[in-house]
Amino acid sequence: MRPLAVAGVLAVAVGLLAALDRGIAAAISPTSAVVTLLGVLGLVQGVRYANARRDRRRLPTDPGEPERRAPAAVPGSDLDERIARVASAAPGSYRDRRDLRDRVREVAVDAVTRDRNCSAAAAAAAVDDGTWTDDPAAAAFFDSRSTYPLRIRLSAGIRGRSNYWYGLRAAVDEIGRIQGGAA
Amino acid sequence: MSDPSGAAVASESSESEQGGAEAGSAARKKADESNADEANADESNANDGVATGQVSETTVEGNETPGEGGDSTATASTDAPTDRERRREVATDRWLGIAGAALALVGLGVLVRQSSLLLAGAVGVGYAVYARAGDAPTPTLSVTRSVSDEAPAPGDEVRVTVRAVNVGETALPDLRLSDGVPPGLAVVDGPARVATALRPGTAVTFEYTVRAARGDHEWEPLTAITRDAAGARERSTALDAPTSIACTPELTAGGDLPLRGLTTVNHGRVPTDVGGAGVEFHATREYRRGDPLKRIDWNRRARTGELSTVELREERAATVVLLVDARESAYVAADPDAETAVEASVAAAGQAFSALLDGGDRVGIAALSPLDCWLPPGSGTVHAARGRETLATDPALAPTPSDGRFYRSLWLRRFRRRLPVDAQVLFFTPLVDDTAATLARRIDAHGHLVTVLSPDPTTTETAGQRLTTFERRQRLRSLRSAGIRAVEWGDDSFPVAVAAATRRWSR
Numbered sequence: 169m170r171p172l173a174v175a176g177v178l179a180v181a182v183g184l185l186a187a188l189d190r191g192i193a194a195a196i197s198p199t200s201a202v203v204t205l206l207g208v209l210g211l212v213q214g215v216r217y218a219n220a221r222r223d224r225r226r227l228p229t230d231p232g233e234p235e236r237r238a239p240a241a242v243p244g245s246d247l248d249e250r251i252a253r254v255a256s257a258a259p260g261s262y263r264d265r266r267d268l269r270d271r272v273r274e275v276a277v278d279a280v281t282r283d284r285n286c287s288a289a290a291a292a293a294a295v296d297d298g299t300w301t302d303d304p305a306a307a308a309f310f311d312s313r314s315t316y317p318l319r320i321r322l323s324a325g326i327r328g329r330s331n332y333w334y335g336l337r338a339a340v341d342e343i344g345r346i347q348g349g350a351a
Numbered sequence: 352m353s354d355p356s357g358a359a360v361a362s363e364s365s366e367s368e369q370g371g372a373e374a375g376s377a378a379r380k381k382a383d384e385s386n387a388d389e390a391n392a393d394e395s396n397a398n399d400g401v402a403t404g405q406v407s408e409t410t411v412e413g414n415e416t417p418g419e420g421g422d423s424t425a426t427a428s429t430d431a432p433t434d435r436e437r438r439r440e441v442a443t444d445r446w447l448g449i450a451g452a453a454l455a456l457v458g459l460g461v462l463v464r465q466s467s468l469l470l471a472g473a474v475g476v477g478y479a480v481y482a483r484a485g486d487a488p489t490p491t492l493s494v495t496r497s498v499s500d501e502a503p504a505p506g507d508e509v510r511v512t513v514r515a516v517n518v519g520e521t522a523l524p525d526l527r528l529s530d531g532v533p534p535g536l537a538v539v540d541g542p543a544r545v546a547t548a549l550r551p552g553t554a555v556t557f558e559y560t561v562r563a564a565r566g567d568h569e570w571e572p573l574t575a576i577t578r579d580a581a582g583a584r585e586r587s588t589a590l591d592a593p594t595s596i597a598c599t600p601e602l603t604a605g606g607d608l609p610l611r612g613l614t615t616v617n618h619g620r621v622p623t624d625v626g627g628a629g630v631e632f633h634a635t636r637e638y639r640r641g642d643p644l645k646r647i648d649w650n651r652r653a654r655t656g657e658l659s660t661v662e663l664r665e666e667r668a669a670t671v672v673l674l675v676d677a678r679e680s681a682y683v684a685a686d687p688d689a690e691t692a693v694e695a696s697v698a699a700a701g702q703a704f705s706a707l708l709d710g711g712d713r714v715g716i717a718a719l720s721p722l723d724c725w726l727p728p729g730s731g732t733v734h735a736a737r738g739r740e741t742l743a744t745d746p747a748l749a750p751t752p753s754d755g756r757f758y759r760s761l762w763l764r765r766f767r768r769r770l771p772v773d774a775q776v777l778f779f780t781p782l783v784d785d786t787a788a789t790l791a792r793r794i795d796a797h798g799h800l801v802t803v804l805s806p807d808p809t810t811t812e813t814a815g816q817r818l819t820t821f822e823r824r825q826r827l828r829s830l831r832s833a834g835i836r837a838v839e840w841g842d843d844s845f846p847v848a849v850a851a852a853t854r855r856w857s858r
Contacts (some may be wrong), residue, residue: 242683
């Protein structure tokens with residue numbers, strides 16, 4: 169850019185001199201084509217500069233909300249964020265999904281153990297083979313062999329969510345139902 | 352001295368852009384209502400107030416001191432500029448592209464050979480130069496913050512008055528002040544900010560009301576945002592005017608909790624399995640010489656002819672340590688604006704503290720927190736006052752989470768070293784993570800009988816919240832099955848929950 173800047177400074181200097189000394193102005197005496205060219209150049213450059221405003225993110229100082237008390241965290245909101253992260257239909261985040269599934273499974277096994285008054289091993293077996301619930305989506309969440317019902321797969325496809333998300337919600341709902349019945 | 356022209360500048364600037372300006376005008380509107388208060392204190396202020404309202408701007412003459420509020424306490428001198436710290440300086444980009452627009456106009460003018468367009472372009476060039484001419488001034492302000500009550504009771508409304516005088520040489524054409532209200536306090540009346548313009552020697556005053564809550568609350572530095580006249584550059588400065596209030600709740604006894612059977616040798620009110628003097632029947636045994644006559648079982652003597660002595664259950668005092676979970680994870684609530692579980696725990700601990708002290712037990716306080724908090728078990732009125740102070744203002748139990756990392760094993764080692772051998776622990780925790788449950792088990796395993804008291808902060812709206820609720824219930828159940836007593840309370844008050852739970856417990 170340096171040569172361009174030098175050219176710019178020279179042009180301005182010549183312009184100023186021309187304003188003072190008419191002789192220089194008469195010596196330059198540009199043709200109408202050159203003037204048009206300069207006009208086009210000015211217009212194009214001007215529009216280009218003005219456009220810089222368009223995609224610039226303005227970051228004024230934010231005084232925040234001093235009037236509000238520091239908000240408390242709601243228990244489970246971090247989990248909701250994790251669920252939202254793994255809920256996208258895109259594959260990957262396998263480890264996150266597995267960790268979350270293990271967490272839900274632990275609660276499910278505990279709920280079934282108390283509901284059926286059986287051993288933890290029997291409850292774990294029931295959860296793993298899907299016999300712990302009548303809800304096919306909740307069953308499919310833990311059992312890799314059974315598939316999600318067509319209704320869920322369709323709506324997951326349309327809404328761009330994963331089957332996993334529907335399965336997780338169904339499983340948590342089912343645990344709530346079991347615990348509600350047991351309480 | 353009133354200064355109508357200054358006031359006009361203030362209202363002009365407040366109309367320019369952004370939320371801060373709205374805040375200023377809102378404060379001004381409110382001001383008219385309470386002008387009468389100011390009238391007694393400061394004549395010139397009251398006259399001026401008709402035009403500017405509560406956000407009044409006055410010219411400072413000599414050593415004039417702020418006059419509002421007879422009972423207010425000034426915390427900084429009026430003359431000396433307040434310590435400041437430059438935070439950030441940025442271009443607001445308000446005029447970004449104006450040079451481009453001017454150049455485009457000139458270019459168009461040349462292209463179509465129209466001198467009027469060229470002239471219009473020249474106007475744009477003027478604006479571009481205007482935008483680049485100034486720099487955002489660094490404010491030299493003397494800030495005074497006063498509060499109507501430095502030691503309010505919880506729930507009291509505290510009026511806060513902030514006065515800023517421009518003691519510098521430069522005028523501040525666009526000044527926004529946003530006060531650093533402590534994060535544990537909520538403003539209930541008026542915005543804690545103002546937007547105005549200040550010439551050298553003029554002052555602005557704004558007021559707002561906070562509702563006091565338990566704890567030691569320290570104001571953070573006031574943020575001053577200044578802009579140059581064109582609003583092209585912006586500078587933010589922190590002005591430190593230290594102010595604090597301490598809100599210490601009265602402790603009322605409540606939640607008369609039956610303690611577990613770990614006691615000291617001193618007489619008290621916890622029934623033990625030791626036979627001796629007391630009121631409740633414990634056992635009978637063979638008569639020994641020297642047993643008091645009134646303890647001899649005369650019915651049995653009449654029936655069988657044998658002498659036997661009735662033993663009564665001895666009642667002894669206990670040493671109790673109230674342990675409050677104040678790790679960052681315990682600062683949770685069912686609603687972001689609701690009281691946190693730490694507040695509920697501290698309130699319940701206060702009730703238990705009073706009830707136990709009244710019953711003759713020795714009570715201490717500790718916090719599960721990155722900061723150290725330990726009040727050794729004791730009794731007496733001095734200890735009661737110390738306990739009240741600890742629960743109200745100890746930094747470890749502050750209304751907002753303390754910084755720093757919590758090291759579980761380090762904490763446990765220190766806690767065990769301090770804990771008297773015969774102490775039992777009342778552990779106040781929302782139980783939203785496994786650490787709290789594990790610690791309860793480990794303390795119990797070391798022979799200090801633990802009772803877990805858990806405020807319930809969970810809700811069941813989303814899947815994540817429900818899962819957290821189930822996990823917490825599971826933790827409570829596993830604690831109970833491990834022989835640890837656990838009480839939880841949500842909407843009920845703590846004493847009601849304790850009374851309900853106590854009925855289920857055996858000694």
